[in-house]
Amino acid sequence: MSKLVPPAPLRRAKPALPWVLLALGIAAPFYLGAYDLNLLARFMAMAILAMGLVLIWGHGGILSLGQGVFFGLGGYAIAMHMKLADLPAGEMPDFMVWSGREALPVWWEPFASPAFALAAILIVPTLLGALFAWAVFHRRVGGTYFALITQALALAFATLIISRQDVTGGFNGLTDFYSVFGFGLASPGTGTGLYWLTLAVLCLAYLGLRWLLASRFGMLLRATRDGENRVRFLGYATTPFKTVAFAIAALLAGIAGALFTLHAGVVSPALIGVVPSIEMVVWVAIGGRYSLAGAIVGALLVNLARDAVSSAFPELWLYLMGALFIVVVTLFPNGLAGLLKGNRA
Amino acid sequence: MSAVADLLLSVDGVTVDYSGFKALDAFSMTLNRGETRVVIGPNGAGKSTLCDTIIGRVRPSDGRVIFRGEDISRLPEPAIVGRGICRKFQAPGVLPMLSVRENLALAARRDRRWWKSVGIGIPAGDRQVIEETLELVGLAERADIPGGQLAHGEKQWLEIGMVMATGAELLLLDEPTAGMGPAETSRTAELILGLGAARSVLVIDHDMSFVEQLGAPVTVMHQGRFLKQGSIAEVRADPDVAAVYLGHAA
Numbered sequence A: 001m002s003k004l005v006p007p008a009p010l011r012r013a014k015p016a017l018p019w020v021l022l023a024l025g026i027a028a029p030f031y032l033g034a035y036d037l038n039l040l041a042r043f044m045a046m047a048i049l050a051m052g053l054v055l056i057w058g059h060g061g062i063l064s065l066g067q068g069v070f071f072g073l074g075g076y077a078i079a080m081h082m083k084l085a086d087l088p089a090g091e092m093p094d095f096m097v098w099s100g101r102e103a104l105p106v107w108w109e110p111f112a113s114p115a116f117a118l119a120a121i122l123i124v125p126t127l128l129g130a131l132f133a134w135a136v137f138h139r140r141v142g143g144t145y146f147a148l149i150t151q152a153l154a155l156a157f158a159t160l161i162i163s164r165q166d167v168t169g170g171f172n173g174l175t176d177f178y179s180v181f182g183f184g185l186a187s188p189g190t191g192t193g194l195y196w197l198t199l200a201v202l203c204l205a206y207l208g209l210r211w212l213l214a215s216r217f218g219m220l221l222r223a224t225r226d227g228e229n230r231v232r233f234l235g236y237a238t239t240p241f242k243t244v245a246f247a248i249a250a251l252l253a254g255i256a257g258a259l260f261t262l263h264a265g266v267v268s269p270a271l272i273g274v275v276p277s278i279e280m281v282v283w284v285a286i287g288g289r290y291s292l293a294g295a296i297v298g299a300l301l302v303n304l305a306r307d308a309v310s311s312a313f314p315e316l317w318l319y320l321m322g323a324l325f326i327v328v329v330t331l332f333p334n335g336l337a338g339l340l341k342g343n344r345a
Numbered sequence B: 001m002s003a004v005a006d007l008l009l010s011v012d013g014v015t016v017d018y019s020g021f022k023a024l025d026a027f028s029m030t031l032n033r034g035e036t037r038v039v040i041g042p043n044g045a046g047k048s049t050l051c052d053t054i055i056g057r058v059r060p061s062d063g064r065v066i067f068r069g070e071d072i073s074r075l076p077e078p079a080i081v082g083r084g085i086c087r088k089f090q091a092p093g094v095l096p097m098l099s100v101r102e103n104l105a106l107a108a109r110r111d112r113r114w115w116k117s118v119g120i121g122i123p124a125g126d127r128q129v130i131e132e133t134l135e136l137v138g139l140a141e142r143a144d145i146p147g148g149q150l151a152h153g154e155k156q157w158l159e160i161g162m163v164m165a166t167g168a169e170l171l172l173l174d175e176p177t178a179g180m181g182p183a184e185t186s187r188t189a190e191l192i193l194g195l196g197a198a199r200s201v202l203v204i205d206h207d208m209s210f211v212e213q214l215g216a217p218v219t220v221m222h223q224g225r226f227l228k229q230g231s232i233a234e235v236r237a238d239p240d241v242a243a244v245y246l247g248h249a250a
């Protein structure tokens, strides 16, 4: 017998889907125009967030209806940096001037530094996710109550941003960016570069999560999902497992938000509130909540469909998505990935 | 040899109050090192609540649980397991999506801090315990199927195996033979008898033939209180015990 016995999911799965996706991802820049490539890159950023939901929801049984918050934190962090980077020193972003502010808020100032902004993208969502999850799980709150609390968090966050127009840009969010880290956003080379960056992050996140889910940590997460009492009375403190998983999902959401903001050129409350947070869960439900590749496909397909439908019939989209969600959850609880593979790896 | 040196567990005047209803009412009992004890009592007597209290799932409103001389009734649950107490639940609590071997691997792990779980595969040091336990509970052939696919009796054995694999000194087995036929019940009795003097076992069961096979002293509970203690024959012949069982049956 070999020294380390790989756990069942690794041994069983012969993943063809991830390779197909990777090939398509590498081919895309050579076939798609700048507009379509930008669209694809946005959806790929969403897919990074979606994989975080596979970790917490699929394998951890933790349903978060508030991933938009962490997505927003990452998005606003990079947006604040870009707003400041384009300014001559000592000046304020346009919207602050319009809303009559005298000076830049102190907590905006450090975002002028690229290093600080990068660190904030990685650290703020992770830390906030960890603190939030720990506070809730420590009190043994879970299941539906947890989902409701995360939804309230998303509502509060979006409301806060809208209400503090003078420092957040309010309902319109932050937009009109010209450069990032010295690269002009208008140049096509930057767009392609950002696409490759997003693809690289997506691959890294996929590999990292795949490893984590196959590790003993993943096993304990699934065990806690299925029998928290049993795990606890085998001597494990279960709160840290759930907290760490949630923090990782928050990190991925934050990175996704930053990348998305780079591609879309805007971050606003409309992208991070209650409805977008629920949509994120729908991508994963449709793609398959136990499958990383499924979540990627779900995020891509649903967003592609959304783009097609909502440009023609904007008011139809929510109904369509709701209907799709109900059909998938009732008929195909393992989503598209379940249909393809017939197993949970 | 002194009785005190051999004392492992002492439940001392424990009361568990469910908003006015006392599931345990100033209940006391002691258990020595290496001893096997059977606890019986009619439905609702408080047997499962006794286990819950010892492992910290339920906190007593009064009284103490002393394990190896230490009051454990306020310790966090993982710390109580860490002291060497593990419990099999009345409804089998195996983890359905994990393989039988993974279930045991979870139990066999000694360092249960989360960052020690960041790694692939079952650590080499745990393998021996896992394979031995698989043999002991007769599930070696079934090691790679998910726990949820085991038959009911096999789930009971797996969970007994998990409790054993933790290396706990005190095992609490809540109705280990529920849902088993006579042959399976006998195997379970052999399994428990084979644990040896290094372990103390508290067994809760209704099946009198199983209790007889164990041949251990019996503590009888009734309505959260201690009723009697003695050999099976003594308990059987006791009019009070007969009264509570008959009273319940009637």
Ligand SMILES: Nc1ncnc2c1ncn2[C@@H]1O[C@H](COP(=O)(O)OP(=O)(O)OP(=O)(O)O)[C@@H](O)[C@H]1O
Pocket (backbone or CB within 6 Å): B018, B021, B022, B023, B041, B042, B043, B044, B045, B046, B047, B048, B049, B050, B090
């Ligand atoms: N969480 C709870 N809240 C209220 N009452 C409870 C709770 N748990 C148990 N009880 C009550 O406490 C009493 C003792 O329950 P317990 O499960 O300990 O009995 P038991 O001796 O294990 O019975 P059985 O043989 O049916 O397993 C019962 O009357 C039960 O209804």
Ligand SMILES: [Mg+2]
Pocket (backbone or CB within 6 Å): B047, B048, B049, B090, B174
């Ligand atoms: Mg019981």
